[in-house]
Amino acid sequence: xxxxxxxxxxxxxxxxxxxxxxxxxxxxxxxxxxxxxxxxxxxxxxxxxxxxxxxxxxxxxxxxxxxxxxxxxxxxxxxxxxxxxxxxxxxxxxxxxxxxxxxxxxxxxxxxxxxxxxxxxxxxxxxxxxxxxxxxxxxxxxxxxxxxxxxxxxxxxxxxxxxxxxxxxxxxxxxxxxxxxxxxxxxxxxxxxxxxxxxxxxxxxxxxxxxxxxxxxxxxxxxxxxxxxxxxxxxxxxxxxxxxxxxxxxxxxxxxxxxxxxxxxxxxxxxxxxxxxxxxxxxxxxxxxxxxxxxxxxxxxxxxxxxxx
Numbered sequence: 345x346x347x348x349x350x351x352x353x354x355x356x357x358x359x360x361x362x363x364x365x366x367x368x369x370x371x372x373x374x375x376x377x378x379x380x381x382x383x384x385x386x387x388x389x390x391x392x393x394x395x396x397x398x399x400x401x402x403x404x405x406x407x408x409x410x411x412x413x414x415x416x417x418x419x420x421x422x423x424x425x426x427x428x429x430x431x432x433x434x435x436x437x438x439x440x441x442x443x444x445x446x447x448x449x450x451x452x453x454x455x456x457x458x459x460x461x462x463x464x465x466x467x468x469x470x471x472x473x474x475x476x477x478x479x480x481x482x483x484x485x486x487x488x489x490x491x492x493x494x495x496x497x498x499x500x501x502x503x504x505x506x507x508x509x510x511x512x513x514x515x516x517x518x519x520x521x522x523x524x525x526x527x528x529x530x531x532x533x534x535x536x537x538x539x540x541x542x543x544x545x546x547x548x549x550x551x552x553x554x555x556x557x558x559x560x561x562x563x564x565x566x567x568x569x570x571x572x573x574x575x576x577x578x579x580x581x582x583x584x585x586x587x588x589x590x591x592x593x594x595x596x597x598x599x600x601x602x603x604x605x606x607x608x609x610x611x612x613x614x615x616x617x618x619x620x621x622x623x624x625x626x627x628x629x630x631x632x633x634x635x636x637x638x639x640x641x642x643x644x645x646x647x648x649x650x651x652x653x
Contacts, residue, residue: 383562388449397563398426400429408430409434414437414489417439418437419489421506422434422491423444423476423492424445424446424493425454427454428457428461431469439468445471448473487513488515489513490574492519496520499520515573518572518574523568525570525571539595542595542635547577552572587640589643591636594634594639598630615648619645622646623644623645
């Protein structure tokens with residue numbers, strides 16, 4: 345990945361790399377020809393390391409924006425805006441968009457693309473050149489919504505980081521690999537249920553919000569994609585870090601019952617059983633059967649002193 349300081353520094357606009365292609369859509373959205381011309385102007389070769397697969401279908405952009413259910417007062421955080429396809433769709437539907445882009449070339453170009461395509465909305469955009477996993481704050485008004493085509497190789501860590509960092513986010517709609525979408529939205533007891541499911545549920549109610557076809561991306565990915573919608577809700581009672589530690593331990597050995605899977609976490613199988621029973625959980629249960637509330641209740645149980653003390 346490209347080196348980055350992690351600082352949240354807004355980019356400035358210049359006149360380099362004008363977009364000469366005539367807009368293919370009346371609303372200024374980018375189409376396939378404009379995407380390719382921009383990439384050529386920037387000498388851009390999309391890389392897997394940065395998860396660069398750019399949306400180029402206007403109808404898909406409109407669908408994503410419509411599904412996000414934004415209000416005119418919403419402040420949107422967008423991660424990985426790339427060449428600006430989704431950004432151009434978000435600007436008319438919201439009060440402001442703060443776009444976080446790790447690639448300096450793309451971050452530098454985005455304000456110019458917006459100024460050329462939708463000049464009346466250019467003042468609604470702030471671009472931050474940073475790694476979304478390393479940001480500690482964002483400039484401008486606190487975001488109320490997250491809408492993003494997330495880099496698939498880091499989608500879950502980015503999503504969890506932003507939900508924790510930005511409690512002002514009330515809703516999120518993210519485009520991720522279909523398998524990850526299934527995991528994020530999975531319910532306890534299902535085959536896809538795991539660490540992403542439980543940790544996302546700490547912050548929000550999660551649901552699948554549709555599929556996105558491969559051909560609407562450039563380059564075309566070799567995996568299917570899906571939309572996931574999240575609605576913020578109060579977290580369970582308890583400590584987040586302690587709860588996440590139990591979740592990690594339980595799913596590290598997901599084929600075993602929790603008495604065995606949590607032995608290292610608790611200090612021994614016997615100590616794990618004591619804590620499980622204190623939380624009202626059958627020690628033979630597997631982690632995939634527990635809800636995030638169950639994990640929080642288990643994390644809150646008192647540690648068992650080692651034998652002999």
